[in-house]
Amino acid sequence: MSTIKDVAKEAGVSVATVSRFLNKSGYVSENSAKNVLDAIKKLDYQPNSVARALFHKTSKMIGLIVPDITNPFFPELARAVEDVSMIYGYKVLLGNSDGDPEKEQNYLDLFDQKYVDGIIMTSRSSKTDLTLNTDTPIVVLDRANISGLPTVTSNNYEGARQAVELLIEKGAMHIAHIRGPREITSANDRYQGFIDEMLKNNMDYVIAESAFNLKSAEEAAHHFFDKHKQIDAIFCSNDTIAVGFLKVALKKGIQIPADLQIIGFDGVAFGEMVYPELTTVAQPIYDMGAMASRLLIKLIEKEEPEQLLYELKNSIIERGTTRK
Amino acid sequence: MSTIKDVAKEAGVSVATVSRFLNKSGYVSENSAKNVLDAIKKLDYQPNSVARALFHKTSKMIGLIVPDITNPFFPELARAVEDVSMIYGYKVLLGNSDGDPEKEQNYLDLFDQKYVDGIIMTSRSSKTDLTLNTDTPIVVLDRANISGLPTVTSNNYEGARQAVELLIEKGAMHIAHIRGPREITSANDRYQGFIDEMLKNNMDYVIAESAFNLKSAEEAAHHFFDKHKQIDAIFCSNDTIAVGFLKVALKKGIQIPADLQIIGFDGVAFGEMVYPELTTVAQPIYDMGAMASRLLIKLIEKEEPEQLLYELKNSIIERGTTRK
DNA sequence: CTCACATGTGTAACCGATTACATGTCAATA
DNA sequence: TATTGACATGTAATCGGTTACACATGTGAG
Incomplete structure (x- = not known):
């Protein structure tokens, strides 16, 4: 794995110039840009996101806590969360809590240590059971009883x-x-x-x-x-x-x-x-997951969300166990 | 969030001493240890794993790529992977590939940037489709056709x-x-x-x-x-x-x-x-996931695994769609 | 009484990025 | 001609840890 220093040396510029090029911030001459780009290609350079995370206190990751991914409700939710997170450049760290507040707390702590940018959790714990780090936005899914937190449910x-x-x-x-x-x-x-x-x-x-x-x-x-x-x-x-x-x-x-x-x-x-x-x-399971992600990402990016409680509509699907 | 410096100041020692205490490496006097411990408790300090990851080039995370977590086979696998990873202190980064080699490659790259310590993937891609970073161990699950890579399947x-x-x-x-x-x-x-x-x-x-x-x-x-x-x-x-x-x-x-x-x-x-x-x-789905994790962790920790191909046994479960 | 070695601690370099700041060039403007 | 501001770039501090190294001090062996 090559680093920004390798690229800088190869391109004959300083690391600052490479960084500016990568982030399209500040001034970089056309000539330098070309050299840097060539060097990046030659070295197959990919910026190290851990170093970035350390500096920015931000990881482009979101944490997802579900009681049990094995329960058929949650895979679809998880999938939705991942799909929309991905679109906005966020990755998903997964945790199964088994509904145990202690495990939930473990994941919450762990997520903070990893500088996750936000957390989506499906939990039956109340706010008092958990120590929430107030800098990290949290969206609660499905079970709406961590009062005060932004929530997505169905009616x-x-x-x-x-x-x-x-x-x-x-x-x-x-x-x-x-x-x-x-x-x-x-x-x-x-x-x-x-x-x-x-x-x-x-x-x-x-x-x-x-x-x-x-x-x-x-x-x-x-x-x-x-x-x-x-x-x-x-x-x-x-x-x-x-x-x-x-x-x-x-x-x-x-x-x-x-x-x-x-x-x-x-x-x-x-x-x-x-x-x-x-x-x-x-229940619109996928939509609920997608909604939760979008809400969370708004929160992360300090945009003002329209609402803090989204209650999606359920729809009856008539199939074979009821009469025609 | 308090840092190691805060703890050092609070305890009246240098950061090196705090670090030594945390890692139980080198010498720390009983007295210092007590002061550090008190400071840690007082400040509710948790070491920042991003900083650690940067130094160690190691994240205590493993990446898991499945085609689609929504497919009922994979949640159980994922659960097993998470359960045993957890025991050894590893967290799970999840990715759905939809069996698309491009998405697989994306996750592979992403995982490398994040310094994941190892990767478990269920894939139908062949080795030639993918650019594998050779420092990161990979275990292939279920579909055994990335030749040469350690694999867990059933017969x-x-x-x-x-x-x-x-x-x-x-x-x-x-x-x-x-x-x-x-x-x-x-x-x-x-x-x-x-x-x-x-x-x-x-x-x-x-x-x-x-x-x-x-x-x-x-x-x-x-x-x-x-x-x-x-x-x-x-x-x-x-x-x-x-x-x-x-x-x-x-x-x-x-x-x-x-x-x-x-x-x-x-x-x-x-x-x-x-x-x-x-x-x-x-198929012993859970066991396969657990096996894959254990194998991967051995690889990560440079232990020599007994085998590189584990082929678990299937067992017939007779239920109602066959005769008594 | 030295010397060797275990014990204990701090300073500073390092991991790989980002960015504030200093510095310098050059053309346009007063 | 002196001043200003856009453009360009490099140096060094920083994020929060880890650890090599230097430098104590104390103790037991020779």
Whole structure:
């Protein structure tokens, strides 16, 4: 690897001139410019971004913290973040936190040491759990409960409401909701949206609970179907739960969607892999990631963003687990 | 953010002493050590890793290039890489290449500029497509065709063979293989394993082809089922294709596994989400990622690794798309 | 009583960039 | 002719660490 000194020597100028050439700052004569350019090509020189980072206290990197990249919601988010960051010249440092505030703090510290320019995190921690370095802008994604920080979410409440509307419109009489964990804001919002819309329609409902993973969902489903024979529609707090219920229902020989309609939440890719395909309230996952990146980059570049809270709209995708 | 100078001043010693203390190198008196430690705590000092990186030409980061983190195979790999890297104190810089050699090259260059200590890449490019910086160790994952580089794969040929064995054992008489793209080594190996085992058993076979995505698989499946009525078992080149065929078969009212058995390859999470659950040749995805990290870290730390090619074993997971 | 060596510490060079500042040339202007 | 400002370039300080080296001091061996 050649350095700016090598280039300077090769071009017969000082390092300052090379630097000015590279950054198009200050004056460089045409002649020098040519020599420097030739030298750069000859030596295959690439400026060292660590040295730059040290001087500028800036790394052109953004840190991304997700609970678990293995959870199908996050790869798409991560992809979006990377895609738009890339456009603006930022690279992505990835961290999995498992939702553990300690791991989150580790990454936060680490990111600061590396002079990342900004951080995007999906977290259920509250502001008080974390020591935030106030010079580094942070955008919070999906779970909107680190109060005061710029946030990108979707309207979970409204999405849940619409899910219920759809089920009713499709003739459902006895609707159940499988809610997600109580620590997760979005699960609570979806729950509330469900409740409110049911009450508005004067309908009775059944609530069950499951974690956001397949195993937990299947267990819940087994219990559920043993107990509640009359239910003809289920709104699940996310697609994983929905798929778990779908599987168990199929196994029990329940006709989907004739006897039982199911609607999930998230709009994650595997909703299309199951049969019947899963009807769901789709979050604009990619857009949320892209939005978060753009917001963060505005913050980094000290532009005034229009808003600090972006709540994107969900849209219902009707597929095979609800009636035509 | 406080610097080593602040700490030195606070502790009443020179920066060299602080540095020696931090790195446990050279001599530091007990008294100085105590003062330094107090100062560090008081100032909440964290050494700046950019400055360190500049001096050491080392960043404690490893670069990970995957084609597309959105492809369900890679999150688990990425997770494994991050988990073991973390243990050894390395962080992960992520890049999606979309299999494009130009993007791969971009990340490679970028990683060098950032002084990453090593690189893990999943790539179908050949060594000649890429300009590799020879000081930075690289481990290639999954697709073993950048010849000469240390590699971690699974035995695709053998896995395919076993898949055929299983189908025959389960009474399949007319077996088809849906092969993956010809540019992908692992798809070719699986194809070859299929062919060889079929010939060995003196059986006729049908070959069809599909890209590794759901849409392409479903299209292929529609064509396939229209044309080949007598087929009673299908070995698919990966789980995505298998799920696509499963869906279309179910839609056509084909009984699975009674009339048609299906086996996939990869062992990706959504194989358990469909019903019937997908029988598959499971790659030890997490282990492969972990192995690649450990191998890379050995290379980084100039330890002599035992081997340069690790070929892990696949294992068949019998689930619902093959007979009991 | 020296000498050798372990212990302890500070000064300054260095990693590879950026940039403030000084210096110098040259043409246009007063 | 003296002054000014645009153009051009180099020197050296700086970012925040690490470490070679020089220079103490103290202790035990010969």
